[in-house]
Amino acid sequence: MADIVRHGRLQNPPFRPRSGHLLAALMAASALMLAAPGAALASATATTKQGSSKSGSGNNASKSKTKAASSGNARSPAAHGARASAKEVKEARGGKKAALAETKAAAAKPTRSKQARAAAPIQEASNAEARLIAVYEMFGRGQARPALAKARDLVRDYPNFQLAQLVYGDLLAAQVPPSNSLPDTASIAKMRGNPAMTELHEESRRRLQALRERPPANTVPSQFLALSTRSRYAIAVDASRSRLYLFENSDKGLKLTADYYISVGKSGTDKATEGDARTPLGVYYITSSLDPKSLKDFYGAGALPINYPNPYDVRRGKTGGGIWLHGTPPQQFARAPLASDGCVVMANPDLKQLLRKVQIGATPVVTARSLQWISQPQAEKESQSISSAINGWKDARANGNEAQLKKFYLPDFQRISKKSTEGISAVDDEVKYAQGKRVQLKDMSYLHWRDGDDTMVVTFGEVFEGEKSGRSRRQYWLRQGSEWKLFHEEILG
Numbered sequence: 001m002a003d004i005v006r007h008g009r010l011q012n013p014p015f016r017p018r019s020g021h022l023l024a025a026l027m028a029a030s031a032l033m034l035a036a037p038g039a040a041l042a043s044a045t046a047t048t049k050q051g052s053s054k055s056g057s058g059n060n061a062s063k064s065k066t067k068a069a070s071s072g073n074a075r076s077p078a079a080h081g082a083r084a085s086a087k088e089v090k091e092a093r094g095g096k097k098a099a100l101a102e103t104k105a106a107a108a109k110p111t112r113s114k115q116a117r118a119a120a121p122i123q124e125a126s127n128a129e130a131r132l133i134a135v136y137e138m139f140g141r142g143q144a145r146p147a148l149a150k151a152r153d154l155v156r157d158y159p160n161f162q163l164a165q166l167v168y169g170d171l172l173a174a175q176v177p178p179s180n181s182l183p184d185t186a187s188i189a190k191m192r193g194n195p196a197m198t199e200l201h202e203e204s205r206r207r208l209q210a211l212r213e214r215p216p217a218n219t220v221p222s223q224f225l226a227l228s229t230r231s232r233y234a235i236a237v238d239a240s241r242s243r244l245y246l247f248e249n250s251d252k253g254l255k256l257t258a259d260y261y262i263s264v265g266k267s268g269t270d271k272a273t274e275g276d277a278r279t280p281l282g283v284y285y286i287t288s289s290l291d292p293k294s295l296k297d298f299y300g301a302g303a304l305p306i307n308y309p310n311p312y313d314v315r316r317g318k319t320g321g322g323i324w325l326h327g328t329p330p331q332q333f334a335r336a337p338l339a340s341d342g343c344v345v346m347a348n349p350d351l352k353q354l355l356r357k358v359q360i361g362a363t364p365v366v367t368a369r370s371l372q373w374i375s376q377p378q379a380e381k382e383s384q385s386i387s388s389a390i391n392g393w394k395d396a397r398a399n400g401n402e403a404q405l406k407k408f409y410l411p412d413f414q415r416i417s418k419k420s421t422e423g424i425s426a427v428d429d430e431v432k433y434a435q436g437k438r439v440q441l442k443d444m445s446y447l448h449w450r451d452g453d454d455t456m457v458v459t460f461g462e463v464f465e466g467e468k469s470g471r472s473r474r475q476y477w478l479r480q481g482s483e484w485k486l487f488h489e490e491i492l493g
Helices: 021-029 032-047 049-060 063-070 077-092 100-106 127-140 142-157 162-175 183-190 194-213 310-313 349-355 374-384 384-398 401-408 427-434
Strands: 220-221 224-226 233-238 243-250 255-267 282-285 303-305 322-328 338-340 345-348 364-368 371-374 407-415 440-451 456-462 472-480 483-491
Touching: 127 142, 127 162, 127 194, 142 162, 162 194, 194 349, 220 255, 224 374, 233 255, 255 349, 282 310, 282 440, 310 472, 310 483, 322 349, 338 345, 338 407, 345 349, 345 472, 371 374, 374 384, 384 401, 384 440, 384 456, 401 427, 401 472, 407 427, 427 472
Parallel strands: 233 364, 255 338, 322 345, 407 483
Antiparallel strands: 220 371, 224 440, 233 243, 243 255, 255 345, 282 364, 303 322, 440 456, 456 472, 472 483
16 A cells, blocks of 8 residues: 555555455555445435436546647556556456445445435536546445446546546455455555555545535525625635535525535634634635636635635734635645645636636635535525615715714724725714715625624625715624624625
């Protein structure tokens, strides 16, 4: 196994089982054996016809990516792997199939009602992951030979996909008749304790968890109470599942269109200080898109910075910065679930999909320890209290009622605006700006965040009577008791 795993992550050499001892060790540390029964179960309960067809579409992937595999280059893992596969499968003909018995039995068990509930269909996150999931499903159904062929094609097309390499090796090992020799317990123990193997197993577990535990149909993350159609997409990150969910927004509401495997900080989540290697938790917006030509190869296909620390983070004394959504180095398809210095890291093919859809300043990014999913009616109900506060603030301003308007602001309220308001209180400035005119609020977005406090990020545009345009604002509200109070505002334009 030392030839397979080095320097913390799986390397590219092919899997070529040579002995009964090595086979025993491989299967003892197998990511496939760990995950396949769950994949089969998920396939029977959560996968819709649409989702299944998408997962299976990997067979039709473009062959343009296989040049390196077919060139005969001695360093190409795909070229070696294809030859090893043919050889091992030939040797295994007529061999025992006992290695699959347990998996088949697990797949045959009846599903629990909880798992059988309606769920959002599996989306094709990336072609590579969809194809890996198809391998798991085939193996879980006892289709070892087709799974092997699909895995061989996968590592040929994505030679830097370390988990796929490991699964391919597991499948090769499963094709070889078991040895009569005693297992090398020392080798097995060494493999089980190898950090790289541990990371790959955890990556496999989390990818399959996302397959098994789909969001309930017609639900959204609890943070997305309302989103203006000016934001065409929204992003939510579930750190516990190493998953990023992409939503398309329309006048019919948010629709889950894709989800992707991601990595977060080495030390987990809830960033508080500079250099703590944690990913922040909260409601953010994408602030820019960095050209990959201006970045080191380490960041892969590009980077999308977010506005950490946001005003709520600053209010709580959190420090640090430079939190991005970015890709991986060319030689690495994906990183371990906990691997970054605080950024959210995606496979380059996945990031490229995201780069084509996000809007600078308008795409919200929620990063949560674990996402909670709610129905649209529930979201509308939970938005009523902040909506009432916004309308009260608007009416007090229109009426020129300074005493009433002042009640909506915390003493340490801050405003960021291109126009200087130094020396002018927020209340005085608002009354002067409104001049008693009625205003229409439009394009309302309510993003809810609850941890120790209850906060709301509200974005909207306003147009006064008789005018064609007005301000766009982003306000940060904090619930105190039963009342909402403003502590920060940004005049966007």
